[in-house]
Every structure is written in structure tokens, then in C-alpha cells.
Amino acid sequence: MLHPRCSTRVCYVVQCFFMASPYFMQSRSVITRSGIQNAGCTPAASLKSKLTNRRRNVDPVSSVAVKVEEDDDEARICEQRPSSAPLSTGGCPELFPDRTAQPKTETDTLPLSSHSHRRRQLKVEYDGDEGATPVKTEHWEPLDWKKQLGYIQEMRSGRDAPVDNMGAEKCYDTEAPAHVRRFQVLVSLMLSSQTKDQVTAEAMQKLRAHGCTVENILATDDETLGKLIYPVGFWRTKVKYVKLTSAMLQKEFGGDIPDSVEGLVRLPGVGPKMAHLAMDIAWDQVSGIGVDTHVHRISNRLGWLKKPTKNPEETRKALEEWLPRELWSEINWLLVGFGQQVCLPINPLCSVCLNQHSCPSAHKNSPTKRPKARSPWSPSPTSSFKTKTEPEFAVKDERTKKEPRSTPISPTTQRRKLKSKVNH
Structure with a gap:
């Protein structure tokens, strides 16, 4: 036990230590009678804190x-x-x-x-990246396309091409119910692939006489159906596609055709061209441009595409980028008939085309033929019109009898002659 004097001395030393230490001076607190704990701040310190807070606020x-x-x-x-x-x-x-x-963070110290x-x-920098407007590209369109289209409309004003009289718009029964008419339009489009309109129209006549409905097609065996549509191109494959499409229409669409391009292209043997044409003819809705081989060929020849295309689907997308939508329904039958009469696949008639001075392909695919040497049995030069219209078989036979041909007939020429005989 410490002596009272020693205890007093120890307390004095501790008190002096508390008074001398700045840490204990700042951390001492006094509990007042009201129960509020106040820090041992000097009036100067309190005033300093108030001024600091006020300065931070302003x-x-x-x-x-x-x-x-x-x-x-x-x-x-x-x-x-x-x-x-x-x-x-x-x-x-x-x-x-x-x-x-x-606790203080790194941002508080900065x-x-x-x-x-x-x-x-x-x-x-962030706002500039996000809010940057995309660069607007100028609307591209072919040079003088309106003038060229006007000339094509003038050349097609007669409406006497095969597509005008025997196309898909003319192959259905106008007195049949609506869903039967739409089905016949779809069948005619399926048969028209790789086939001339004359052959397609003849096959559709036989099918309509047999009964061109979903139920009758499903009830007809493949052999009979093949005889009805012969000689359309790839008739065996088309028999299979028509039967599969009819079964799908009966099962999923109640005997009617789909009313959307997405639904039509799901059918066997139906591509984008047929789907867009079916939407236009059967449903009277313009969903896109129907591009076949004629539209594909003529669009590339006229330079109506930003760059040459390799297939009809690429041509369709390129045309839809610039061609006004009100012309999408008209452009198909215009160019198809123009391709059947003037802008032929082989040896186009550029000399009678109104666009020969503005078409970049004019006279390139149809070079001027040199006049042949006149033979003793050939007609006089004044009868040039008869030379074009009269058949040349008699002249060829007579020449063959007098002087035998030195070169054999190529297989391509034989196939062309056979096709011409079949068509006639």
C-alpha cells in the first residue's frame, strides 16, 4: 500500500502528463448535467471548425x-x-x-x-464516342434511269409479250373460290421456273381441266401428275415439290397459301422470286421485287446496279435499295416482256431498242453481222423482209445437195433445232 504522499505525487505526475500530451488534451470529454458529451475543444477550435464548414459550403x-x-x-x-x-x-x-x-479515400486527398x-x-471523350451521328451516305441511283424506264414503258405499251397473255396472272381460274385461285397462282409460279410462258400456260390448262385444287393434287398419283405438266423444265422434280407443297398447305394452312413471304419460302420449291410475285398477284401486297433471269440480265446490262451482281437474289436487294417502291410491282412484267421481245439473252436487238444510245451494254452483246457472200440461189437484196420471215430450210437443203457440208453440225445447233421443232 502506497503512502498518501506518494499517491498524491503519482496523481500529480499523471495529471501533468495529461496536460502536456496534445493527444489527451484533444480527446478528453466532459459529460455535462444535460447528458451531452462535449469534446474538450477550445473556443478557438470550435470557431475554426465553423469557419471551415462555412467555407466548404460556399x-x-x-x-x-x-x-x-x-x-x-x-x-x-x-x-x-x-x-x-x-x-x-x-x-x-x-x-x-x-x-x-x-475513412478518407484516395479521392478525398486529391x-x-x-x-x-x-x-x-x-x-x-466518352460523350463524343456515344453520341456521334453516323456518317450519312448519299442516295445512289443510276444515271438516266428514268429516261431508260420511260423508253421501256413505251416499247412495252402494246402488251403483246408472252408474259402479258400467258403469265401467272393469266393462268388461274377467275371463277374459282379465292383460296383455289391463290393456290393456282402459286402452282403456275412453281411450274414457270426454267420454263417458257407458253409451256407453263399449256400445263396449267391441263391441270385446271383435271382439277387444280389441293385435294385433287394430293389424290393424283405422281405418274399422272407428271403427264399433266410435261414438258415443263425439270418436271419430275416439280411433281415432287407440288405434292409436298399441297400436303403442307392442307396440314398447316387449311388449304390456302401463306400470306407472308416468310411462310411462302418455307414451302418446298418456292424461292424469294416466287414468294414476292405470289404476294403481289394472289394477295395484292407488294412485299418486294420479283427478280427472274430477265430482270437480272437487263438490270446488269442497263447499269441499274451499283456493282454487277451474280444471281437474281443479289439483284433484288440492289434494286430495292434505290428503286421507288411504287415501281416494284410494275418492274417485273415490264422487264420480263422487254427481255422476251427486245433484250434477248443471246443476240439482243439493240438496233431497234430506244435505249441503245444510253445503255452501256448496247451493241456489245449483239455485234453487227457482216453480209454473207451472195450465192446464185439466194434472193435479191430488195427482198430483205422476206429473207427474215421465210424459213431457210429449203435453201439449206438445196445447198446441201449441190455441195456437201465440210463441217459437221455441232451438238448445240442440234439441240436448238430440236427445241424449235418441239415449240412449233
Whole structure:
């Protein structure tokens, strides 16, 4: 047990230590009678904290920084954090660094001006990337296409091409029910692939006489159906496609054809060209341009495409990019008839075409034929019209009898002659 004098001396030493230590001077607290715990702050310290808080409230740099960074999530969290948050023990945060509710972060130690300047640059760069408007490309269209189209319409004003009298619009029974007419339109389009319109019309006449409905097609065996549609191109394959399509229409669409391009192309043997034409003819809806071999060939010859295309589907997409939509339904039968009469696949009649001076392919695919040497049995030059219209078989036979041919007939020529005999 310590002596009373020693105890008093020890208390004095401890009291002096408390008074001399700045840490214990700042952390001492006194509980008043009202129960509020006040830190041992001097009046000067309290006044200093008030002035500091007031200066922070009116600091223009901080307000500007908050406004600039209000769209940034990370910066908004840092700026909205109060610098002088109320403490659990109350009092001045400068005098209680160890009792602050939130620890200082790296952003608190950085100057607001430099931080806002750095973030502002990033923000401007980010907005520029996101809000940049795409570069507008100019609308491309062929040169003089309206003039060329007007000439084609003038040359097609007679409407005397095979497609005008024997196309898919003329092959269905006008007195049949609506769903039967639509089915006949689809069948005629399926048969017209790789086939002349004359052959397609003849096959559709025989099918209509037999009964061109979904039920009758399914009840007909393949051999009989093949005889009805012969001699259309690839008739065996088309027999299979027509039967499969009829079964699918009966099972999924109640005997009618789909009313959308997506539904039509699902049918066996139906491509985009047939689907768009069926939508136009059967449903009276323009969904796209029907591009067949004639439209594909003529569009490339006239230069109506930004770059040459390799197949009809590429041509369809290229035409739809610039051709006005009100011409989509008309352009098919215009170019098909024009290709059947003037712009032929082989040796086009550029000399009678009104577009021969503006077409980039004029006279390139149909070179001028040199006049042949006149023989004793050939007609006089004045009867040039008869030479074009009269058949040349008699002249060839007579020449064959007098002087035998030195070169054999090529297989291509034989096939052409056979096809011409079959068509006639």
C-alpha cells in the first residue's frame, strides 16, 4: 500500500502528463448535467471548425466539380459524401481524427480542381464516342434511269409479250373460290421456273381441266401428275415439290397459301422470286421485287446496279435499295416482256431498242453481222423482209445437195433445232 504522499505525487505526475500530451488534451470529454458529451475543444477550435464548414459550403470549386461529375457514378459517390459528417460522439472532426465515421479515400486527398479536370476530359471523350451521328451516305441511283424506264414503258405499251397473255396472272381460274385461285397462282409460279410462258400456260390448262385444287393434287398419283405438266423444265422434280407443297398447305394452312413471304419460302420449291410475285398477284401486297433471269440480265446490262451482281437474289436487294417502291410491282412484267421481245439473252436487238444510245451494254452483246457472200440461189437484196420471215430450210437443203457440208453440225445447233421443232 502506497503512502498518501506518494499517491498524491503519482496523481500529480499523471495529471501533468495529461496536460502536456496534445493527444489527451484533444480527446478528453466532459459529460455535462444535460447528458451531452462535449469534446474538450477550445473556443478557438470550435470557431475554426465553423469557419471551415462555412467555407466548404460556399466553395465554388467544389460545386462546379459536383456539377461536372453528376453523371459519373463513381464521382457522384465521392462528391456526395459529406466531409464533415456527424460523429457518433459529436464534436469537431479536426479534433477527433480517430473517431470519424468514414475513412478518407484516395479521392478525398486529391485536389478537387485537378480531379474534375481529369474527369471532364474523359467525360467529353466518352460523350463524343456515344453520341456521334453516323456518317450519312448519299442516295445512289443510276444515271438516266428514268429516261431508260420511260423508253421501256413505251416499247412495252402494246402488251403483246408472252408474259402479258400467258403469265401467272393469266393462268388461274377467275371463277374459282379465292383460296383455289391463290393456290393456282402459286402452282403456275412453281411450274414457270426454267420454263417458257407458253409451256407453263399449256400445263396449267391441263391441270385446271383435271382439277387444280389441293385435294385433287394430293389424290393424283405422281405418274399422272407428271403427264399433266410435261414438258415443263425439270418436271419430275416439280411433281415432287407440288405434292409436298399441297400436303403442307392442307396440314398447316387449311388449304390456302401463306400470306407472308416468310411462310411462302418455307414451302418446298418456292424461292424469294416466287414468294414476292405470289404476294403481289394472289394477295395484292407488294412485299418486294420479283427478280427472274430477265430482270437480272437487263438490270446488269442497263447499269441499274451499283456493282454487277451474280444471281437474281443479289439483284433484288440492289434494286430495292434505290428503286421507288411504287415501281416494284410494275418492274417485273415490264422487264420480263422487254427481255422476251427486245433484250434477248443471246443476240439482243439493240438496233431497234430506244435505249441503245444510253445503255452501256448496247451493241456489245449483239455485234453487227457482216453480209454473207451472195450465192446464185439466194434472193435479191430488195427482198430483205422476206429473207427474215421465210424459213431457210429449203435453201439449206438445196445447198446441201449441190455441195456437201465440210463441217459437221455441232451438238448445240442440234439441240436448238430440236427445241424449235418441239415449240412449233
